Amino acid sequence: MNDLKKLILQKKFNEKIFILISILFLSFALLTLILLLTDIFIDGFPVLSLKFLLSYPSRKPEEAGILSPLVGSLYVMAVMIIFIVPVGIGAAIYLEEFAPKNFLTNLIEINIANLAGVPSIIYGLLGLEIFVRFFKLGRSILAGSLTLSLLVLPIVIMATRESIRLVPSSIREASLALGATKWQTIKNQVLPLAMPGILTGIILAVSRAIGETAPLITIGALTYIAFLPTTPLSPFTVLPIQIFNWVSRPQKAFHHNAAGAIIVLLFLTFLLNLTSIILRNYYRKKYKL
Numbered sequence: 001m002n003d004l005k006k007l008i009l010q011k012k013f014n015e016k017i018f019i020l021i022s023i024l025f026l027s028f029a030l031l032t033l034i035l036l037l038t039d040i041f042i043d044g045f046p047v048l049s050l051k052f053l054l055s056y057p058s059r060k061p062e063e064a065g066i067l068s069p070l071v072g073s074l075y076v077m078a079v080m081i082i083f084i085v086p087v088g089i090g091a092a093i094y095l096e097e098f099a100p101k102n103f104l105t106n107l108i109e110i111n112i113a114n115l116a117g118v119p120s121i122i123y124g125l126l127g128l129e130i131f132v133r134f135f136k137l138g139r140s141i142l143a144g145s146l147t148l149s150l151l152v153l154p155i156v157i158m159a160t161r162e163s164i165r166l167v168p169s170s171i172r173e174a175s176l177a178l179g180a181t182k183w184q185t186i187k188n189q190v191l192p193l194a195m196p197g198i199l200t201g202i203i204l205a206v207s208r209a210i211g212e213t214a215p216l217i218t219i220g221a222l223t224y225i226a227f228l229p230t231t232p233l234s235p236f237t238v239l240p241i242q243i244f245n246w247v248s249r250p251q252k253a254f255h256h257n258a259a260g261a262i263i264v265l266l267f268l269t270f271l272l273n274l275t276s277i278i279l280r281n282y283y284r285k286k287y288k289l
Helices: 002-047 050-054 067-098 103-115 120-134 141-165 169-177 182-209 214-219 239-247 252-286
Strands: none
Touching (some): 067 103, 067 141, 067 182, 120 141, 141 182, 141 214, 182 252, 214 239
């Protein structure tokens, strides 16, 4: 009996030590993040203005703005979404609802999971070889969007599959019993119920892509543009590349501009995540999830 009490006390002690260590590491991470954000806001907040948002990059830091990289980022994300939404959701539906469970599909599923962990620079090299050189798209928005699509597509597929998998099988069976076809069941019952998770996956994928720099630098995205892109085949730059360009300058004023651009990028990411939360809550209330 005494041995059992000692064992229980030892386990409780070990649990408390583990919780304490976890809290210490979490506090350290949060403190580091707070210090970084504080430093960024102190440097970048004074440069934020309408002129900063509506001016083109310049060699003079006091005249420089983020209009072309901001529009370029939004343009690249919009074109990317056009590709990843139908392809990602379609692939997830096929793998989860139609594909036979055999060696080939198991191999595809393993590869999709592995692709989500591949370094982004590898996708940049792939995009350079396929989209820039083979399809001759050049340093265009389309090439950049397709490259980022390859990067985040596994995230959309896995999030969609998990959301579809969480839909109770009884709903499918009830729909089929009432005479609906399998596709009608998926379209009218499964997808609406899985939509909160699907939207979350898409927004998280876009949030990751909007901050990527390495793949776009690899395919040859420009670091300085004093005009707005007009078509998907136009040259472009994005906010992360502009930030990298300013940070690499020796002048302190450019570093303040970079901090301002980082604040704008953080705001865009926050806006994307807020949109995800609003849409998820909307669908949960609509379908009483």
